[in-house]
Each structure stands twice: as C-alpha cells, then as structure tokens.
Amino acid sequence: MSSVIFVVKAAGISLGGRRCLHDRAIAQCIYADPYRCLHRLNFSVSICCRRYFYLTMLKNIVAKISDRFPAEAVHAHCDGPCGVYDPADARIKAEAVLSMTKKILDLGAPDTVEKANTFARYTAIKEEQAQKTKEELLILWTDYFKPVHLEKYPDLHDTFWKATKLCSACKVEVSLEHANELMAAVEKVHNMFWATKDRVVNFYKAS
CATH class of the missing domain: 1.20.120.400 (Nickel-containing superoxide dismutase)
Incomplete structure (x- = not known):
C-alpha cells in the first residue's frame, strides 16, 4: 500500500488530505467521482473531514442554484408596505x-x-x-x-x-x-x- 496525496474535486471544491489507498486506480476513482467513492471505498476518513466535505459541497450546490436561478428583486415603497400607520x-x-x-x-x-x-x-x-x-x-x-x-x-x-x-x-x-x-x-x-x-x-x- 502506498501513501499518496489526493485532492477531491466536486462542484468546485478542493479537499486536501493524506490517506492510504490500495493503488492509483482508487485515487483516480476519487478524482472522478468523490461522492460515490466516499461511500463505497472502505478507508478511514475522519468525522471532521466528512463534515467539511459535505458542508462545503452543500454550500457550493446552493451557490450554483442561486447563480442559475436568481431570486427576483422586489421593491417596497416604504419601511412598512402593509400600509398601517397611526400617530x-x-x-x-x-x-x-x-x-x-x-x-x-x-x-x-x-x-x-x-x-x-x-x-x-x-x-x-x-x-x-x-x-x-x-x-x-x-x-x-x-x-x-x-x-x-x-x-x-x-x-x-x-x-x-x-x-x-x-x-x-x-x-x-x-x-x-x-x-x-x-x-x-x-x-x-x-x-x-x-x-x-x-x-x-x-x-x-x-x-
């Protein structure tokens, strides 16, 4: 087993770490489909690492959705558009x-x-x-x-x-x-x- 440095790239995120992998084919699998590999491969990934991966991926997904489908801008005529005023x-x-x-x-x-x-x-x-x-x-x-x-x-x-x-x-x-x-x-x-x-x-x- 050789120790290699791998970088996971999914939705524009990069996660650096050092893990013992079986061979370079597994490393290539991680590069190609990191989400599936994290579930299928039986290797040690720390809880902190997993949390970082999922949270970062989620943030990027939300950011991409927001860029693709931006919310429509709204405008109010005043501080309280309900129209309720009272002296x-x-x-x-x-x-x-x-x-x-x-x-x-x-x-x-x-x-x-x-x-x-x-x-x-x-x-x-x-x-x-x-x-x-x-x-x-x-x-x-x-x-x-x-x-x-x-x-x-x-x-x-x-x-x-x-x-x-x-x-x-x-x-x-x-x-x-x-x-x-x-x-x-x-x-x-x-x-x-x-x-x-x-x-x-x-x-x-x-x-």
Whole structure:
C-alpha cells in the first residue's frame, strides 16, 4: 500500500488530505467521482473531514442554484408596505417625554446616591422616548404623507420639521415648555393624519 496525496474535486471544491489507498486506480476513482467513492471505498476518513466535505459541497450546490436561478428583486415603497400607520405611537412616546420632564423637575438636583440614580434613570428614559418620538414622526412624514396632502395642508413640512426639532430639544434639555410644545405638535399631526382619512379620532392623553 502506498501513501499518496489526493485532492477531491466536486462542484468546485478542493479537499486536501493524506490517506492510504490500495493503488492509483482508487485515487483516480476519487478524482472522478468523490461522492460515490466516499461511500463505497472502505478507508478511514475522519468525522471532521466528512463534515467539511459535505458542508462545503452543500454550500457550493446552493451557490450554483442561486447563480442559475436568481431570486427576483422586489421593491417596497416604504419601511412598512402593509400600509398601517397611526400617530398614536408618537403620542405615547411624546407623553412619556413630558412625564419624565415633570418628574425630573419635581426631583430637583440630586443630593444622595438614590436620587442620583433616579435622576439618571428619568433622564435616560426622557432622551430615549424623545428619539423614538422623532422616529415615529419621520416615518409618518416621509412614508405616509404624499404630495397631494400638501394641497390641503401647505404647512405640513413646516409642522413636521418643527416637531422633530422639538424632539431634539427635549433630548438635550429639561424644559417643560418644550415638552408641552412637543405634545401640541404631535396633536396637530394627529389631527392632520386622521383628516386625510376622513375620520374623526379624538386626541387624548393617558395621564
């Protein structure tokens, strides 16, 4: 028995290794049909080697199928092509900003570790909810509202622009005035949104 180096080539893969083969005819068999030979020949192939072979072969088969039958490209008009939009999410998050602003002002400057921890938590929540309010408003502004809505609401862009600016202000400040202005801006967006659907949905606060 002679020791030779063989390379398995199937579907563009190469696997190097050293095995004891009976003769060169067996080596040629491996070159010609490695998948069948791995099953029929009685020689030692490590579990790791077998796994590598099968996984690599499977990956190449999938790659070849993908190249031969590529998936058709699809396009969506927005983040959520389901068409489900609702300014309620912006209201809830803006109200959280207002609530946290009030709590921070009521708490005052922290003079103990416990108050400092509470202050940090209130501030983190306020900033997080202000950012989420901005994201909800941007989705409505860029995805839901269309140029046709500008005919009825010529101040639409200005309304959203000022509302998103207020979100940024509420993040970096502790201003009850700006928090209330944000709620008013969200209410205006709420009324504009439902008017485009010819529906009357009352604006309310949870607190």
